[in-house]
Amino acid sequence: MRNTMSFRASFLGLALVTLAALHIAAGPALAQSPFSPVRKVGDRVITAYDVDQRITFLELLNAGAADPREEALARLTEEAVQRDYAQRQGVRITSDELSEGMAEFASRANLETEAFLAELADGGVSQEAFMSFVEAGLMWRKIVGPQLGGTISVTTTDIQRARDVAAIRGTKRVLISEIFLPADPQYAEPVAQIMGLIEDASGAEEFSALAREYSLAGSRDAGGRLDWVALEQLPGPISGPMSNAVPGQIVGPIELSGAIAYFQLRAEDSTRDIPASQVKLTYKRLLLPGGRNPDTLARLAEIRARVQHCNALDPFAAGLPDGYITDNDALMQSIPQSDAVELARLDRFEISANTVENGNLVVLMLCARELELEQRPSNSQIENSLFNARLGARAQLKLDELIADTVIVDY
Incomplete structure (x- = not known):
């Protein structure tokens, strides 16, 4: 031939x-x-x-x-x-x-x-x-x-999800558990004692038991266990230590807005390389006055039950001051650390509310996680595919x- x-x-x-x-x-x-x-x-x-x-x-x-x-x-x-x-x-x-x-x-x-x-x-x-x-x-x-x-039909949501799949592939994926503790001054003494228990935890089960008992995060019922997340999605203060960590190792404390976070690496997996500078997030940010008081937490529970997509979050800002709900669109590496930590582990239309800012509970909702390329495929190209x-x-x-x-x- x-x-x-x-x-x-x-x-x-x-x-x-x-x-x-x-x-x-x-x-x-x-x-x-x-x-x-x-x-x-x-x-x-x-x-x-x-x-x-x-x-x-x-x-x-x-x-x-x-x-x-x-x-x-x-x-x-x-x-x-x-x-x-x-x-x-x-x-x-x-x-x-x-x-x-x-x-x-x-x-x-x-x-x-x-x-x-x-x-x-x-x-x-x-x-x-x-x-x-x-x-x-x-x-x-x-x-x-x-x-x-x-x-056969292809919806706008289908196209957005197809973009998400491309964006979350990274050089390395990690399987982590998390614990969020309040940074409020009135809790300083008991939190210090809990921090000592976390840092002395000898394994994944003990870390998870502490998460169930003390963590503020929504993952507490699962022992703080999260699904796989691309290392590139995590902000520098977490991705750096995690890239050098071995399974079982605890990373923290990491101070965030109104919270103190610990993370434990449970497993890791390698995939193809996508620089963090190419991952772009679109998300909503809502501030609920009152921090973690019962009324605010009840409002958060209502949001979780009723909000299924980003536009549905807007009505919950009714009556709040200007700027209490914002639409954000930025590369991962440009997002403030406290928000980046939360958004890194969310899928599209998921909500997280683990931090406090100036007495307001910060509610974050991920709208899109896309791969930002010079020659990105158009919506029509993805639709055809x-x-x-x-x-x-x-x-x-x-x-x-x-x-x-x-x-x-x-x-």
Whole structure:
């Protein structure tokens, strides 16, 4: 094969989505090798030649199947079912459509159609097999778009969540537990004693027991245990010590606005690198007068019960002075430390209220956590990607149903 050939594994993805098969009609020649039948799918026959061609094609695409013959036979079976269904639906492909489809597939190898066919021939794949492959794939596209596309929707929330997923991937994830203590002067003596107990804690269970008994954070009922969080989401005073900590180690005390925090590293995990300077947060900040008095905590409980998205937090600022509720949009590293600690462990539309500022309880609600790139994908690009992924899944379900209704006989 020429060195200019550069088939990538991604071609297999297109092959499996566009889905088509080489079909050789049943006839007297089928009784003789290499055209002897190996499987009959409905009224269509898959021959040994078909299977050999598909195995070779998958090898050229660097598919790397564990069992190449089984993989080839499975794809050919799917494609035979698709062809039969397309025929029943009256779907046909014109010569111009076929030429365009072949050119589209070849372009993914940065080749013109003729050059691509030559590379296939050098590798042992016939032009007819490739043409049949593309034709059946185009038929299936014509079916799944009109029949299934109308059943799929992508919401604004879906797009926002897709951005969030990209943003929270980081170099390192940590599994931590937390304890928040009040920094109010009237609690100084008992808090000092509790701090001593925390610093002397010998393990995760003892730390969690202390969190259940003394922590102000909403995680106290879970023993202070939080889910995985990317290290890049944590502010410097926490991410620095955590990056050098070993499981079981306690980090703290860390003084925040109206609170003293301790964190224990329970486990760590490495993922791909995304600098903290590229993580942007959008969040609401509401100040509730009264600190942690019973009326304020009752108001907080009402907010947690009723607020499901960021805009719904605004009515709870009614009657409060200007500036008591703010919309914030900033890179993670630019957010004040007290807010950053709280926001780091929140998912979209979650609320945290563990700190006090000038006698006001600070209520934070995360609206978005996104990856800030110079060439960020547009909303329409993300929408198209999500739509295509859902359409592919729905099409596969449709195909599975068709296969289940088809008589398949192995020889």
